[in-house]
Amino acid sequence: MLASISPPRMTRLERLLILTLVIGCVALFSGAVAQEGYGSSTTATPTANVTPAAEANVTITSPEEGASVAAGNVTVAVNLTNFTLVEPTGQPNAPGEGHLHYYLDAVVPTNASAPAIPETGGYVISTNTSYTWENVTAGAHNLSVQVVNNDHTPIIPLVFDTVNVTIGGNVTPTPTMNVTPTPTTTGNATAMVNLTAENIAFDTDTITVPAGANVTVNFNNKDSGIPHNFAVYDSSFRSERIFVGEIITGPATINYTFTAPSEPGTYYFQCDVHPSMNGDFIVE
The missing domain is CATH 2.60.40.420 (Cupredoxins -  blue copper proteins)
Known part of the structure; x- marks a missing residue:
């Protein structure tokens, strides 16, 4: 009769080593599967179409270029789009808002870092789309309007309009000349x-x-x-x-x-x- 041989018994340390190896392999396998699954399900996020803000625009609607205007008070009316008029009370500049500068016989300022104040001629600050110049003398004059920031500097790109008019001329031509010596x-x-x-x-x-x-x-x-x-x-x-x-x-x-x-x-x-x-x- 053959005697039975029992397999050698593992020590406690050997069992711990084997258990550690098994746990490590399982962890590595799970991580690889998770990473593969994440990569396969990721899709690119589409970029939204952003429409740029429309630029401000100002046009003098009255008087027209080359008009002959009766002497006295002259009203300038403008059409302003894509811009909000606010009182210039010291608030910081903000895109799309500010006020208007009206000019009489002045060169429109272009320095973006300085307040839009002409060296010569008249100017006035306004939040209205019309302004009346009083007691304008007879002769040739130019009338301008400019869109400016809250701190009175010109907005960039420059936005302005100018018309040339004659003040005090004969609005209705006189067919004959009556000359009294x-x-x-x-x-x-x-x-x-x-x-x-x-x-x-x-x-x-x-x-x-x-x-x-x-x-x-x-x-x-x-x-x-x-x-x-x-x-x-x-x-x-x-x-x-x-x-x-x-x-x-x-x-x-x-x-x-x-x-x-x-x-x-x-x-x-x-x-x-x-x-x-x-x-x-x-x-x-």
Whole structure:
């Protein structure tokens, strides 16, 4: 009869080592499975489409470029979009909000780091889309409006608009010239003539003045971007110059002064740039 042989018994230390190895293997396997599962289920998050904020815009709606406006109070009206007007009470700058600066005969400031205050001309701070300049003198003027931050610096990119107007001109052209001679202490008469150029035409084709008079022609060129002048010659053949005025580009005004011929008769006036603009210069 064979004797049974019992397997060798493991010591306590050996059992602990085997248990530790088993636990370690299980942990490694579980981690690998978890990592593989996480990677397979991850999807990229789509990027949202962001629409950039619309830029502010301002436009002068009245008066229009090249307009002739009655002397006195002149109201500037504007259209403002994509911008909120707030009182400039010291609050920090914020995107899309601020106020307006209105200018009269001023160069629009462009320095982004300094308050928009022009070196010359008039300006006013406003949170309204209109402003009235009071007692504007007769002549050529430019009117501007600019969008600025709460600290009065210009917003960037610059947002402004400008129109050129004539103040105190004849809003409705006068078809004839009524000239009343005024005696002077020297015995020579004076004559005042208002002459307007618009749509490449003078508003009259006849000017009458006294012989030898001191003549002042208040010339108003309403044609924006177009040069005109006023000149007087002996006839349409222009053999002799009597007076040739400076050429100005509209809209603009100028006063010409000269002495009328002492010999009565019918002379000739024209625009030297556009000779089709002409008429009779009558000396009585």
